[in-house]
Amino acid sequence: MAEQISLSAEVPLELGGKRLDQILADLFPEYSRSRIKTWILDDMVQINGEIKNIPKEKLFGEEQVVISATIEPQREYEAQNIALNIVYEDDDILVINKPAGLVVHPGAGNADGTVLNALLHHCPEIANVPRAGIVHRLDKDTTGLMVVAKTIPAQTRLVANLQARYNFTREYEAICTGTMTAGGMIDKPIGRHATKRTHMDVTITGKPAVTHFRVAEKFRSHTRLRLRLETGRTHQIRVHMSYLTHPLVGDQSYNGRPRPPKKATPELFECLQKFRRQALHAVMLTIEHPITGEMMTWHAPIPDDMQYLTEVLRADTALHGREDY
Structure with a gap:
């Protein structure tokens, strides 16, 4: 209506x-x-x-x-009774913890069964907000926190803060291939890949993209990272880490194929072979509430598959010590 x-x-x-x-x-x-x-x-x-x-x-x-x-309401999408893991909700916003495998917005190959369809069922009046209040997105197989605006004023202010990089902070946890010795910043523009139209790439014709990262834990041939986005380009973390030749474990699009270290334990070998999504989780979100102005922070626990991968990597590292680093 x-x-x-x-x-x-x-x-x-x-x-x-x-x-x-x-x-x-x-x-x-x-x-x-x-x-x-x-x-x-x-x-x-x-x-x-x-x-x-x-x-x-x-x-x-x-x-x-x-x-x-x-x-006018946005394009008519079907409201579907899809469970949402709602971390926080008030009259103006809601924050969800998105699972792997759930697409955020309908598109080619995903006409329904998305976060947007679930939002329309949970909060029908959100149909009057552009994109059903979706302010930023996570890739299908990336897990973690997303904020959604339930009203137009809330969306306008959240989008303005996000674009101005003002009081809108997103932090991620990831596991990449290779051992990184120190954190840093990646400042490389990202645009559409020249030949693979569903992929992004570091390119001088792309839009500015800045990712900050620090080493959280080192394994024999993998690294657990904490990353913070300064910009929000499509596939930004995945592209930047691949550019550094440290693609995320399980990232099928950006060269994150299984790479077990020498003498890997059977558990690690199997875990890497079966990890079929990028090991990336939006673990922390801090925003200024778009209506009250209050600073708010949420944390999402690391999903089971990434926890298990971390435990197996620790066990493999403990078994072999530093000799194979």
Whole structure:
């Protein structure tokens, strides 16, 4: 069902001389500038009782603004009763711990059975929020924390903070191949792969991408890492680690094939052979609440498959000592 929006305000004198779309963005910051521009173009904005549909038209100040808009629901997706592991929820946001194998948004090859379909069942009114409130995504086989906005104002502010890298922190745990000696930062642009259209790649024509990482634990021929995203490009951690020649264990797309060390225990050999997803988990999320302004942090326990892999790697390392490092 479409949502009716009614807004009104007086233009302050200090905003006089600015464009109409800029003024409305200042007056109503809970709505994105692109949405406001659409309302102007669609004759939904009145200034002193007269419809104004030119975004760049300038105002003097002290005009009366009235917006009578309709927000149409997004494309009709089916609400499906899919269980969500909800870590936190209030009137404005919810935070979930996504399992492996669950796609976030419908797309080619995944028409339904996604987080979005589950959100529509859990919270039907979220249909009025663009992308059903999804602010950021996790790959299908990446586990961990995601925040979802339940209202348009909450989504607008979360997206703005995410884009500005302001009070929006995501930390991941991963296990990569090879022994890394120290942490660091990867600052390499990421774009679409030249020949593999479903893959991403480090390329000078890509968008800026920055990943920070530190060594959490070293094994004979693998490393457990903690990583923090400064940007949020598609497959960013997976691409950056592959670029460093330390692809994530189990990453079928970015060269994370099984690489047991010499004299690997049977348990480790089997575990690596059967680990069929990237060993990557969104373990911590910190945000500024988009409505209250409160700083909030959540942690998600390491999933069973990564815990078991870690235990087997520790046992193998303890058995062989440092001689094979």
